[in-house]
Amino acid sequence: MQVEHYDTSWPAPGLENQTFRTQQPDKATSLHQTLLDTDFHLGILNMIQQPYALGLLSCLPFILTYILTQVESKTAMQSSKVGRKAPLTPYAIPIIGHAAMFVWSLGALVHKNNARFGKYVPVRFRGMFTELAFVSGPKNVALIFRRSKDFAAKASVVIAMDRLFGSPQRTVRFYDDDNSGMEMVPHSYSNVREEDRIHHIVHVQVIKYLSGNGLKPMTQRFMENMGRQIFTSGVGSEWLEMDDLFGFCQVKLLEASLDAMFGPYLTALNPNFVDDYWKFDQSTAYLLKGFPKWIVPQSWKARQRCLDSLKKYNAYANKLHDGDGRKDYEGLDPFFGTEFIRQRKEAMSKMGTFDEDAIAAEDLAIMWATNSNSIPAAFWFLYEIFSDPVLLSRVREEVDECILPSSDPDAPPQFDLTALGNSPLLQSCYAETLRLRTAILVTRVPEHDDFQLGDYVFPKNNLIMVASQTAHMDEDVWNTGTSEAPHPINTFWAERFLVHPDAPGSGPLKHAKAQRPKQSLPEIPESVKEKPRFSTEGLSGAWIPYGGGQTLCPGRHYAKQEMLVTFAILASAFDLEILHEPGVKTEANTKYFGLGVMPPKDKTPIRIRRRKQTVL
Numbered sequence: 037m038q039v040e041h042y043d044t045s046w047p048a049p050g051l052e053n054q055t056f057r058t059q060q061p062d063k064a065t066s067l068h069q070t071l072l073d074t075d076f077h078l079g080i081l082n083m084i085q086q087p088y089a090l091g092l093l094s095c096l097p098f099i100l101t102y103i104l105t106q107v108e109s110k111t112a113m114q115s116s117k118v119g120r121k122a123p124l125t126p127y128a129i130p131i132i133g134h135a136a137m138f139v140w141s142l143g144a145l146v147h148k149n150n151a152r153f154g155k156y157v158p159v160r161f162r163g164m165f166t167e168l169a170f171v172s173g174p175k176n177v178a179l180i181f182r183r184s185k186d187f188a189a190k191a192s193v194v195i196a197m198d199r200l201f202g203s204p205q206r207t208v209r210f211y212d213d214d215n216s217g218m219e220m221v222p223h224s225y226s227n228v229r230e231e232d233r234i235h236h237i238v239h240v241q242v243i244k245y246l247s248g249n250g251l252k253p254m255t256q257r258f259m260e261n262m263g264r265q266i267f268t269s270g271v272g273s274e275w276l277e278m279d280d281l282f283g284f285c286q287v288k289l290l291e292a293s294l295d296a297m298f299g300p301y302l303t304a305l306n307p308n309f310v311d312d313y314w315k316f317d318q319s320t321a322y323l324l325k326g327f328p329k330w331i332v333p334q335s336w337k338a339r340q341r342c343l344d345s346l347k348k349y350n351a352y353a354n355k356l357h358d359g360d361g362r363k364d365y366e367g368l369d370p371f372f373g374t375e376f377i378r379q380r381k382e383a384m385s386k387m388g389t390f391d392e393d394a395i396a397a398e399d400l401a402i403m404w405a406t407n408s409n410s411i412p413a414a415f416w417f418l419y420e421i422f423s424d425p426v427l428l429s430r431v432r433e434e435v436d437e438c439i440l441p442s443s444d445p446d447a448p449p450q451f452d453l454t455a456l457g458n459s460p461l462l463q464s465c466y467a468e469t470l471r472l473r474t475a476i477l478v479t480r481v482p483e484h485d486d487f488q489l490g491d492y493v494f495p496k497n498n499l500i501m502v503a504s505q506t507a508h509m510d511e512d513v514w515n516t517g518t519s520e521a522p523h524p525i526n527t528f529w530a531e532r533f534l535v536h537p538d539a540p541g542s543g544p545l546k547h548a549k550a551q552r553p554k555q556s557l558p559e560i561p562e563s564v565k566e567k568p569r570f571s572t573e574g575l576s577g578a579w580i581p582y583g584g585g586q587t588l589c590p591g592r593h594y595a596k597q598e599m600l601v602t603f604a605i606l607a608s609a610f611d612l613e614i615l616h617e618p619g620v621k622t623e624a625n626t627k628y629f630g631l632g633v634m635p636p637k638d639k640t641p642i643r644i645r646r647r648k649q650t651v652l
């Protein structure tokens with residue numbers, strides 16, 4: 037078993053001497069002390085003499101559970117034993133433990149624990165006979181990502197395929213039974229057939245088709261689709277008011293993205309698919325938490341409608357494909373949309389258990405991964421930039437430099453996607469959007485052995501979680517501006533990820549200030565001044581919207597391009613104004629904590645019109 041140092045500090049250069057808020061428990065605390073402190077025993081004796089005694093006695097199991105778990109927690113906090121478990125978060129409901137809170141208020145629970153146990157101390161939760169631990173702190177998180185091979189990637193896949201995507205039970209068992217790992221070479225103890233190595237096969241395909249040249253046909257088609265979607269949406273040179281920018285994004289981006297990945301037949305055969313999809317998406321939290329059909333029938337129905345539509349599409353596309361007989365369509369497939377989607381189906385059809393239901397569930401899974409985070413993220417990206425006219429004009433300058441020449445002034449603009457993706461301010465806005473709005477829980481399960489990190493041990497097969505929001509809101513890590521120009525951690529700062537060569541203290545990291553020389557810098561003529569550059573240097577384990585390690589989100593390139601292209605088309609060809617009353621801001625819907633990029637809680641009214649002079 038490999039041992040790593042569990043870090044309770046953020047060792048940013050220049051901040052080494054800073055003390056961190058790791059709470060040291062009172063050494064005198066013990067079971068006896070806790071009982072005295074809480075006065076529970078006296079209270080209980082008094083109660084018995086009261087007419088309400090019976091009712092109050094029924095509280096006894098809760099009180100006792102709380103006391104015992106409180107003692108367990110404090111004992112762990114006091115211990116300095118190497119190989120100890122992380123402290124348990126006390127709870128009051130026997131057996132159910134934190135399971136109920138996990139269902140209703142996960143976000144609040146995670147934040148409360150940071151205050152209770154101290155910064156970067158791992159904490160444990162228990163409920164319904166299972167335990168899981170939360171790990172925080174950039175170094176610890178980065179280490180977990182680096183040690184990917186110690187963890188099984190399949191646990192969260194199995195849960196999601198079962199509860200969220202409605203995979204048939206025999207296929208869920210098939211995912212679970214594949215113990216060969218994601219690597220090219222299967223684990224030595226595994227005797228799963230090569231063609232049944234579902235986790236490895238899917239992993240190889242997503243890497244191949246969601247990056248580099250494999251991705252190009254899909255992003256090109258997304259850009260064309262998006263241009264067409266917006267240009268044919270009835271917006272002319274007069275202002276047109278719309279009641280919700282997010283609703284606009286949900287329809288336009290999803291249609292563009294579905295066509296880019298799955299081809300035209302899915303929505304042609306199922307005209308209500310976009311609507312059904314978002315109804316299913318709204319059900320994510322209930323389905324993932326395992327709510328049965330009789331409690332949330334609408335959620336189950338919404339998913340079933342999506343699965344039925346996907347089966348219809350697959351049957352149709354299969355017929356066309358078989359009739360055509362060709363094998364290679366150079367990236368784009370006329371029936372399944374992309375080589376990516378066709379190859380997935382071909383691989384799965386060789387696996388015994390994959391029938392039409394299982395394939396539809398897999399389609400829904402990749403569709404959800406592709407759209408349910410990137411579309412809310414694209415909305416926030418638009419919202420933040422269009423809310424700030426000064427920022428908008430600066431970003432427009434970058435966008436204008438990336439427009440490709442066109443002979444048709446009425447056609448949607450096309451962009452040099454590489455140049456767009458390298459524009460510093462655009463990238464900074466993109467990274468800041470994800471920092472602020474992503475609240476995802478990245479999960480890992482130690483596969484071969486207990487996982488030891490510093491003095492703490494995390495038992496084999498128990499879930500370990502990392503909360504992106506905890507990392508993204510860490511004031512000891514992130515640059516929050518100066519006292520004259522503060523940029524609080526919970527606000528959008530377009531330049532947070534920009535390093536200005538001539539501005540000491542710029543860049544995403546707080547410690548950047550400490551690293552700069554104190555003496556004033558020599559004056560540099562404007563003409564030779566270096567441009568600011570986008571930077572995520574030093575943010576390993578701190579900026580983690582896409583997770584990390586072996587399962588680092590393979591769709592990150594596509595997500596970035598979707599966000600940038602959507603903005604670029606709107607910014608270059610349209611005027612768009614947010615119509616909030618002064619002081620009103622769109623807030624994130626924190627009910628989605630843990631699920632990815634949080635969608636907005638309320639509607640964002642806008643007005644939009646074609647720009648008078650489209651830059652071409």
Ligand code: HEM
Pocket residue numbers: 189239242246405406407409410413470474476478479581582583584585586587588589590591592594595632633
């Ligand atoms: C802003 C948008 C997105 C966010 C925040 C996001 C976030 C994530 C996260 C946190 C993970 C788990 C990483 C880990 O375990 O370390 C993940 C996995 C994944 N994402 Fe994304 N994602 C986004 C967009 C996309 C897109 C557009 C696609 C597809 C085109 C995609 C496809 C996937 C897939 C297939 C996996 C599973 C990877 C594996 O297990 O090998 N994601 N994503």
